[in-house]
Amino acid sequence: MTPSSSAPRVVIVGGGVIGVSCAWFLAREGVRVTLLERGRLSREASFGNAGTVSAGHPPLNRPGRVGKALRQMLDSTSPLYVKPRFDPALAAWFAEFAAHCTWSHVSHCMDVMAPLGKEALEWFDRLVSEEDLECGYRREGYFDVCLTHEGLADARHEADIIRGHGYHPETLDGDELLRREPALTPDVVGGVYFPEAATLDPYAFVMEMAERARRLGADLREGVSVTRLLGDDRVHGAVTADGERLEADAVVVATGPFSLDLLRRHGTRIAVQPGKGYHRDLPVGPGGAPPLRVACVLNESSVFCTPMAGGIRFAGTMEFSGLNHVMRPERLEQLTVAAGRYFPTLATDTITSEWCGLRPVAADGLPIVGPLEGVEGLVVATGHGMLGLTLGPVTGRMVRDWILSGGVPGPERALVPGRRQAGQK
């Protein structure tokens, strides 16, 4: 399909799940879309994440999280690692994170995110069936598995929060959990089943969406880096590293944790830090992983275990060590060491993939989606943290609405960049 020559032109910077979802939603409306990806499509965080569509959960920012984080930072086997260094931006980010660890902020986030989570699941159901996406989509929920009573109390509390927002988590005792997932150790004390969740192969999903966007006429280019945006109060295009100038009616910056300095000259500080996570994939069978029926999150170690074609992906950890792809072997190892405590037959004789990627983590736990105040023609879509896959399609829908209709419904306006920070009047 070729868009009309009078249709609006939009340049999207970044070809991860967010940029590609924006491309599909805009191309479907006949917009002339050019997406510029400096590397290859979906090769950063969108490549190797845990592949869960995890709807309606509260943000990382919660009361007690700062104390827990400080304790974890002293434990080399914990899911959190902060590389000791002098970094004023990181220090400011942590201060902002801490300021948002209040119950009133959790409640605010839930009011915004719970409806978006439901819409996210609807979009995945619809896209996979209507667009016939081959990405291993399974709408079967997941178990939050607990080995300790403290973990179980946390999981139940989270279940109560999301139940209050129209979701249907099911609390399970150890026997019932073991009956449903026999690969678990008999030491499990219980857990929660979250039925409103799905899993898929995240890379396959983005590549399928990219192909559908191309069929709608979108021009998705790889190996093209954007070095600056054109215009000040009114953005009207982008300039590439080769000096090519692409004029556009609007530009979407969907660069994950990278290239946020593109926005600096427009006067907005985007409080996003790269939060490194890892995966290790094992085949199912002797010498590898047990055959899990559905995905599990291991509560005490925050490791996701997701069944994917032929194997299980173990993914997790949150490492604040800067904008780099250095893999720390001990943290990678920790994924399967932790998982071995829950699945006694697990072995790592054969490892099929090891990887790290950088989540774009916003200090207040909410994604950053919308126009910059006082700047026409510029829409930002980043800061999705641990939920970028989940919120990919729904972000595409919001970006489409900001560009074509000039706005989004009330609660979603809370996601705009430059939103009021905690403690500000």
Ligand SMILES: Cc1cc2nc3c(=O)[nH]c(=O)nc-3n(C[C@H](O)[C@H](O)[C@H](O)COP(=O)(O)OP(=O)(O)OC[C@H]3O[C@@H](n4cnc5c(N)ncnc54)[C@H](O)[C@@H]3O)c2cc1C
């Ligand atoms: C271990 C791990 C597990 C995770 N599990 C889940 C999960 O189960 N469910 C979930 O919902 N989320 C999960 N996430 C989070 C999710 O992967 C991210 O939130 C999401 O991939 C972010 O997508 P993005 O498109 O914003 O960023 P990216 O995937 O980083 O894409 C940004 C793209 O922009 C490009 N770019 C940057 N600068 C420029 C430039 N100047 N010019 C052109 N291109 C540029 C980059 O090359 C990159 O391809 C996980 C993340 C990790 C690390």
